[in-house]
Every structure is written in C-alpha cells, then in structure tokens.
Amino acid sequence: MGGATVAGYYARQISNLLIRPLNLVGAARCECPCCGWRGARFLNYVGYDETLANYVCPRCGSHARHRGLAIFLDRYAAAHEAPIRVLHFAPERGIAARIAADPKISYVTLDMAPHSVSVRGDIRAIPLRDASFDLIICCHVLEHLPADGPALKEIARTLKPGAAALIMVPMRSGWENLPTLEFGAPQPRLSDHWRLYGNDVAARIESAGLCCKSLRFSSFLTLQERERYQSGDDVIFLGTKTLR
C-alpha cells in the first residue's frame, strides 16, 4: 500500500473504536447466529480499498456470509435425519465452533495448515474415502485455486449418493449476466483470489457430476432476520450427488 492508502486504511479503522462503546450502551438490534453475540451493531470490515459497514462480529469474527450460512446449516441439519457426517474445508471459527458443539453432527475439518483442523490435506486430493459425507461445506475456498475443477471432482467423490455440498464463492458485480472473470494469477489486492465468479458457477459444479441449484439468503431468511443478522443476500450453490 502507498502512503496515502495506508493513512486512509488506519483512518477507516478508527471507526471501529467508536462502535465498541456504542455496543455497551445501545439497544441490541443485531445478533450473531454463529456465536450468540448481541449488540447495537457489528464492527466495520476495513479492507485495502473498501469499508463494509456493520459486517464483522466483535466476538467470533464472523462475516455477513457466515451468519446466513449458519442459519441455513441449522435448518438443513434439522430437516435431515441425525446423525449426519459433515466435512468442512478451511473452517471459519464461529461456524466451526457451532457445528462442533452439535451432538447430532459428526464433524471433520480439513485444511492445508495442520493447526485447528482434524485432517491435514489438500481439497484437490482429499485423503478420505469415497462416498463418506452427508454434507460438505466449501465457503470461499475455490477462488484460491488456479483451477476449481479438481476440487469440485473431489467434493463429488467424497459425498454420499443423495448428499449435498454447500458452495459459496465471491461473485463479481452483475454476475447474473456475466461469465467468471479469470485473472490468470492470484490478486494480492483481492486476498489472492484467482477469479471472481459469474453466471457459470452452476455449470462448473455440474461438470463435476453434481446437480446444482442456487439459493439466495432471502429465500430462507425474512427481511427482519437479515437485518438482525446483517447477513446480506449472498448465494449458496447446493450441489447434490444423484442417487445411482
């Protein structure tokens, strides 16, 4: 970052110093379904070039998408017969703690980094048996890979027939009418992402042998719930392995 950008970054960080005391006295309008925190408002996310207001949980660090996903997972688990075996790649702290505490769920976490996961491994060569999971969670992982096809094939391999993967990826603005934007290299100013996804996500998932449908948060959360959780209206791609 250049000098002016660095100065701007720290100036924008100051906004969070004002939010913390507000949460001591303000009415608790917001709630984090990942960790149970309640308060007047979430912290701002301060990135290289942008500030996302009311976005980060002060207790567990959840972002908007994690809070919508947490509610979806609750409802998904409630609608399926227990116990369910779940595989979660690069698990987010708040969601992981919540799933791990659910006695109905047998939970396996996987990442390249050995700390804080149950299995060390690469999503492109998952060191686990075929057809062994009832649910797979892959939230903002695929954009970090030079190609997403090998990872999607491994997800399909490790799902049980009839089981589903919940896949979330960063979408480009106007994505419904635009193809995925491939950068050809990781972008340092975009958290080292190789691409911003477009209207071909479902086709990519189906190329791996899964049936895909997409769900916006607004299809299962009311406006009042999205306000309380500050979840935004992201898209979950639900890739289901067909029964053979």
Ligand SMILES: [Zn+2]
């Ligand atoms: Zn939280």
